[in-house]
Amino acid sequence: MRLFRFLIFTFSFLFFAFITVPVLNLFFVDKNSLVETLKDGEVWGALLTTLKGAAFSTILGALLGVPAAYFLSEYEFRGREFLESLLNLPIVIPHVTVGIILLKLLNSKSFLGALFSRFGITFVDTIYGIVVAMCFVSISYVAVSSLLGFRSVNRNLIWSARSLGARPFQVFRFVIFPMAFPYILRGALLSFARAVSEVGALLIIAYYPITAPILMYERFEDYGLKAATPIALLVVLFSLLIFTILLTLSSFLERKNG
Amino acid sequence: MVEVAVEKRLKNFTLSADFRVKRGEYLTVIGRSGAGKSTLARILAGVERADSGSIRLNGEEISHLPPERRRISYLPQGSSLFPHMTVLENLLFPLKVKGKKDISAVREIAGKFGIDGILDRKPGEISGGEAQRVALARAVLSEPEVIILDEPLNQLDFFTKTELIEELKGLKGNLTVIHITHDPLEVIELSNRVLLLERGKVLFLGSWRELLERGEGELPERIRKFFPYR
Numbered sequence: 078m079r080l081f082r083f084l085i086f087t088f089s090f091l092f093f094a095f096i097t098v099p100v101l102n103l104f105f106v107d108k109n110s111l112v113e114t115l116k117d118g119e120v121w122g123a124l125l126t127t128l129k130g131a132a133f134s135t136i137l138g139a140l141l142g143v144p145a146a147y148f149l150s151e152y153e154f155r156g157r158e159f160l161e162s163l164l165n166l167p168i169v170i171p172h173v174t175v176g177i178i179l180l181k182l183l184n185s186k187s188f189l190g191a192l193f194s195r196f197g198i199t200f201v202d203t204i205y206g207i208v209v210a211m212c213f214v215s216i217s218y219v220a221v222s223s224l225l226g227f228r229s230v231n232r233n234l235i236w237s238a239r240s241l242g243a244r245p246f247q248v249f250r251f252v253i254f255p256m257a258f259p260y261i262l263r264g265a266l267l268s269f270a271r272a273v274s275e276v277g278a279l280l281i282i283a284y285y286p287i288t289a290p291i292l293m294y295e296r297f298e299d300y301g302l303k304a305a306t307p308i309a310l311l312v313v314l315f316s317l318l319i320f321t322i323l324l325t326l327s328s329f330l331e332r333k334n335g
Numbered sequence: 336m337v338e339v340a341v342e343k344r345l346k347n348f349t350l351s352a353d354f355r356v357k358r359g360e361y362l363t364v365i366g367r368s369g370a371g372k373s374t375l376a377r378i379l380a381g382v383e384r385a386d387s388g389s390i391r392l393n394g395e396e397i398s399h400l401p402p403e404r405r406r407i408s409y410l411p412q413g414s415s416l417f418p419h420m421t422v423l424e425n426l427l428f429p430l431k432v433k434g435k436k437d438i439s440a441v442r443e444i445a446g447k448f449g450i451d452g453i454l455d456r457k458p459g460e461i462s463g464g465e466a467q468r469v470a471l472a473r474a475v476l477s478e479p480e481v482i483i484l485d486e487p488l489n490q491l492d493f494f495t496k497t498e499l500i501e502e503l504k505g506l507k508g509n510l511t512v513i514h515i516t517h518d519p520l521e522v523i524e525l526s527n528r529v530l531l532l533e534r535g536k537v538l539f540l541g542s543w544r545e546l547l548e549r550g551e552g553e554l555p556e557r558i559r560k561f562f563p564y565r
Contacts, residue, residue, distance in 0.1 A: 233411040236382040237470075239402035240409035241477045243432040251428070255419050334419040 103310045107303055114307035123292040124311060128319075130204060130288060131272035134211035135219070138268050141212075142220030143261055147249075150227035164220045167213050175213055176281025183209065183282070206283030211272035218271060222264025226257030259331040266323040273316055337481055337511060341378055341388035341398070350374055350385075350535035356481075356528075358393070361507045363522045364515045366532035366554070372515045373412065375532065376483045379513065380409035392480060403432075408479035412486050415470050416458040422469050423454040429477035440476060448472040448502060464495035471502065481511040488521060500524050519558065531555070 114120050149161055167175070183190045183200040190200065200206035230253050238248045276290045284291060289312045297305035337356040342349060350371040356362045364372050377383035379390060381402035390398040397405050416425050426441050445451040448468045453461050461469070467487055474482050487503075488496045496518075503525055506512055516522060522529050522543055529546055531539040531554060539550050546555055 231413075233413055233415050234417055236377070236380065236402070236409060236411050237415040238417070238428070238432075239382060240380050240405070240407060240479075241429040241432065241473065242403045243428075244401075244403055247432045251432070252417055256417075 100313060103306065103313055106306050106310050110303055111307045111310070114311065119287070120289070120292065120308055120311065123287045123289045123308075124315060126204070126207065126286045127273055127288040127290070127312070128315065130207040130211050131269050133204075133208045134215060134272045135265050135269040137208060137212045138216040138219045139223075139261065139265050142216050142264075142268075143223045146220050146223035147227050147253075150224055161224070164224065165217050167215075168217045172214055172275065172277025173281060176210060176278035179206075179210055179213060179278065180282045200282060202283050202285045204283075204286060207279060207286070207288060210278040210282050211275050214275050214278055215268040215271035218267035219261065219264035222267065223257065223261045226260025226264075227253060229260065230256045256334060259327050259334060262323065262327045262330065266320065266327065269323070270316060270320060273312070336391075336393055337379075337513075338389070338391040339379065341375075341385040341390065343374065343378060343383075343385045345371060345374060345535060348534045350378075352532070352535070352537055354530060354537055354540055356511055356513060358480075358511055359508050360527045361503075361512045361514065361525050362528050362530055363526035364513060364530045364532060365517065365522060366538075368517075370532045371535040372532055373485055376409065376411075376485045376513070376515055379481075380407055380483055381405050382409070406479050407481045407483060408474040408477050409483045410470050410474055410485060410487055412489065414458065414466055416466055416473075418458050421455055421457055422450060422461065425458070425469055426454075426473050426476055429473060433477075444472045444476055447505075462495075463491055464499060467491070467499060468502065471499075471506075475506070475510075479510065481513065482506065484512065484514045486515055486517065488516070488518065496520075 145164075149157060149164075170178070180201065181187065183193070183206070185191065185194055185199060185201065193199065193205075198205050200209060234252055234256075235248055238252045239245075243251065274290060275288075276294060279288060279291055280294075287295070289308060293305045293308045293312070296308060336358050339355070340353045342351045344350075348371075352371075352375055364375070366372050374383065378385045381397075381400065385398065388398065389396055392406065397407075402409070416422075417428065420428070423441070423445075426445060427438060430438055430441070442451065445454060448471060450465060450468050450472060453465055453469075458466055458469070471482075471487070484503075488499055491499065497520075500521060503512070503514070507525070507527075512525075514521065514525060526543060528541055529539070529543050530537060531546065531550065531552075533552065533554065538552055539546055539555065541549070547559055550556075550558070
């Protein structure tokens, strides 16, 4: 028993060390490089582009993923399990491949690319390309989490609500959605975090406007580790800040839901 | 008057229920686990479809109506309170979804069910007995003609159960109640008539006393043998 407990503690400690030590190590950054990075307009521009792209991709992902998850949770039909497995498809495709898939689909000579360009929307090296690529690689998180949220609502509550006089939309609005919302928020949070870190797909479809991870990669290639580390630190700080805010909100809502 | 004649193919047998419940009557439904009692309750409430048959409420066919238009309030097994709402919000729910502005009835019913002191609490912060009181009060607030209770007093301690039996007696005569239970105490104390369901068929429908005296089959015999109340 003591050996078992020792092993559990040791491996738990190693796990947390494994994920926190590399991040904490980032803070030992060269002071001059950090000051120069803080004064660098390109870095702030890249950070802003990253956050903007991730925010829009998360909103787009939620707009598409939440209804799809509700559809899968609510309706029984042939092929439902297959569709459910598709929710995870974007996660298993390598990210550079995602870039190639999207470039093939949305380049200006393709059918869809030409169609969108009529409305002034092009995807290669634009913010739209960034949003679509980020959304593709991150949408699974919000969709899967929403599905778990909708499935977590006990059928008893739905039946009770209906027999108390609520129409299906009222049941969704007053019972199902509020109860699933912490899951949706948590999924959106993971989608956002995933979108911020995207490099592979962006390298192919939208290298520009430059995002922070790509700028980091570029600086590393051109000037080495010393130049890339301060940007990495800034990205981590921003991500942690947003992560903390949203996680606190999500926990608050879960407590509120009882 | 509720007139039921429904059929539904279940996994091992066909639920085939044909009976009437008089207006204001308190009917208890007993039977083994898996006899089709809860399925019958869900079909009556409209949250599950029968394969065929009809359900008439005061002469009106309601089997095609969605649950919210049947005037039947259904308390499923287990907790049915919305955990993200306070007790007050739970009680207001049936009024809110029907767009009713006058909420004076809520205070009155809350007082009647003895839950006016817990209105600001969440369901997770109240006892099982209080939760069932709230669920009953909420069902009454939806102004149904029929209330279906699926084992509402299950898992309550004896004292709380007897208190709630007294509350349920208050519903007798005002509403038609269909109450599924496994507990002879609830049957004796509450029912005008008792319906015995066995593998989807109505084996007996009559008073408790009649069930003891005339009921045929294994269950009435077991009740006679193990339950000395006469």
